[in-house]
Amino acid sequence: MSAACDADVLCQQVLDLTGIQWLASSSYVLFIKPLRVIGIIVIAMLIRWLLHRAIDRLAQSTSRASMPALLKPLKEKVSVTAEEGQFIPERRRQRAEAIGSVLRSFVSALVFTIAGLLVLGEFGFNLAPLLASAGIVGVAIGFGAQSLVKDLIAGLFMLLEDQYGVGDTVDVGEATGVVESVGLRITTVRDARGVLWYIRNGEIVRVGNKSQGWAMVVIDIPIGFVNAEEAVSVMRTAAEAVAAEPEHQTEFLEKPDVVGVEQLTVDGAVIRTIAKTTADAQPVLQGVLRRALTDALDAAGISERIAASRLGPRSAIPPSWLVAPENSSSSMKDERPGGAP
Template sequence: MRNRALEIPNTEEAVKEVIAFKDATWNWLTDSQMWMTILFAGIRIITIFLLTRLIIKIVYKVIDRSLTRQGNNRLNLNPRRFVTVGELLKNMTSFVCNFIMILIVLGEFDFKIGPLIASAGVLGLAIGFGAQSLVKDVITGFFIILEDQFAVGDVIQTGAFKGTVEMIGIRTTRIISQTGEVFILPNGSISTVTNYSVSNALAVVDLPIKNERTLDDTMQLIKEALVNVHEKNRNMISAPNVLGIQSLNTSEYVIRIVAECLPNTKGEIESQIQMGVKQALEHEESRLQAELDKMQAEEAIAAEASREGETGNGA
C-alpha cells in the first residue's frame, strides 16, 4: 500500500510535466509574434540572397563589357589574357559579395558581427605578416595579368632569364629558354620585363667587305641579293635597307643593313640576310673567276697561234 501511495504522487507529477510541456509547445507553436518575426527574417534573408545574386550578375556584365571594349581598342589582342582577367575579377566579386551576404544573414540571427569582423581582421594581419612573400607574389601576379605586361607565348627577358612564357600563375611564372631550360620565377621577383613579342623587331646586319671590292659594285650586288631575300621571306614587313658604311679600316669596310620584321623573327631574318648576301658574293666571285679563266684561255690560244705563225714564217 505504501508503494502505491508513493507512485501516485510521482504519476501526478509526470502528468503535470507532460501537460506543462504540451502547453509550452502549443504556446510556442501558436506564438504569432514569433512566427511573424521568423517570417520577416526569412523574407529579409531571401531578399538579401536575391539582391546579392543580382549585384553579382550586374558586376559580371560590367566586367565583360569593359574587357570587350578594351579588346576592341587593341590591335594585338590575346583573348586568353582577357579571359584570365575576367575570371579573376569575377571570382573576387563573387567572394566579396557572398562574404558580405553571410555577415548580413548572421546579423539577422542576432549574431554579433563586430567581434567576427575583428577576428577576421586579426587573422588577415597574422597571415599577411607570416606570408609576406606569398602576398607579394599574388599581388604582383594579379597586376601582371591586369596590366597586360606579357602573356603565354610571348618571348620575354627578366633579369638574366630569357625565353618563351609557358604559364602565368597568380604566384609564379614559368619560362622556357631556347635551349630547353625551364625557369620558374616567383612573380614578386619580376621587377623589370623586356617583351620581344609586343611590337615589330628590327634586324641589323653588319657585313665586312674587303677593300679590294669597289663600293658601288658591292652596294649594287647587296641590293639585288636583298630583293631576292625579301621576296622569299614573309616575315619581313618591308624590304631591307642598306644604310651604307658603318666602319672602315685599312683591310675592310663594314656595310650595315636593317630590315623591319615581325616579332620574334629578328634572328631568323638576320641569318637569311647574311646567307643571301654570302651566296650573291660567291656567285659573283664564281662569275668573275670564270670570266678570268676564259680570258686567260683566250690569251693562251692567241699566244699559241702567234708562236705557230712565227715558226712558219721562219721556216
C-alpha cells in the same frame, strides 16, 4: 493580451488570428527574419550572377576585332592593322580568360562577404568586434604572406599591361625561352635546352619580350678595304630581291636598307644592313638575308677582293722582330772590345 504586442502590427495580427501569445510575440523572429535572410541571399546571388554575366561578355568579346577598353592593355604597344585585327591570337584569349577568372573570384568573394555580414547582423551579432578581429587577422596574414601578395599583385598588373603571353619568347634574367603558361603567381618558361623554369611574378624585375610587335634584323658584314660604294650597291640589290620574294614579302614590315659603313676597324670597313620584320619571322629572315648578302658579294667577285685586301697590307709590312733597330751597327760596334769593326 493586445497590450503585450505594443505597437507591433504583425504581432497584433498574429494574436488576433491565433490567440496564442508566444506565437504572436515571436512572429518577427519566425516570419520576418527568415524572409529577410532569404531575401539577402537571393539578392546577393542575383547581383553575383549579373556581374559574372557582364564579365563573361567582356571576356568573350575578345574573339572579335574590337576589344573592350577594360581588357585592353594599359599602354598599347603596337597599332593593329585591319588584316591583323581579323586574327585574334591565342594569347589574347588566354589573357582575357585569366582576367575574367580573377574578376569573377573577386566579385564572388566581395558579394558573399557583404551578404554574410548582413545575415549575421539580422541574427543580432555585434559586427564591430568581428570587423576589428577580421582586420587584425588580415594584417597578420598580410605580414606573413608578403611574398604571395607581391606575386599576385605583380601577376595581375602583368595581365593588365599585357607584358607577355603564352608562346612569347622572353628574357626574364636568368631564364630565356618560350612562355608555356601564365598565372597570377607563377610564370613557366622553357629554355632552349628544354629546362622548364617556374618563376614567381613578384621576382621578375624586368622582361624582354622578343615576340611582341615587330623585330629588327641587323647584319654587319666586314668588307675589308674594297670600295664601299660598290659593296653597298650589291648588298642593297640582294636585300631588295629577298624582300620581293613571295614567301617573304609579307614578313617584311618595311623595305630593307643597307645603311652603309657602320664602323672602321684594322681589318677595314663594316657594312650594316637593317630590316624591320615581324617578330616571328625575324630569326628566319636573319639567316636568309645574311646568306643572300654573302652570295651576292661572291657573285660580284667582291669576296675575293675582300680576302686580298686583308692579306695585302699585312704582308707588305715586315714583322717587328725582322726590323733592325736604329743605330744597331753602332751599338754592336761599341760592344766589341777595343771598338774594332
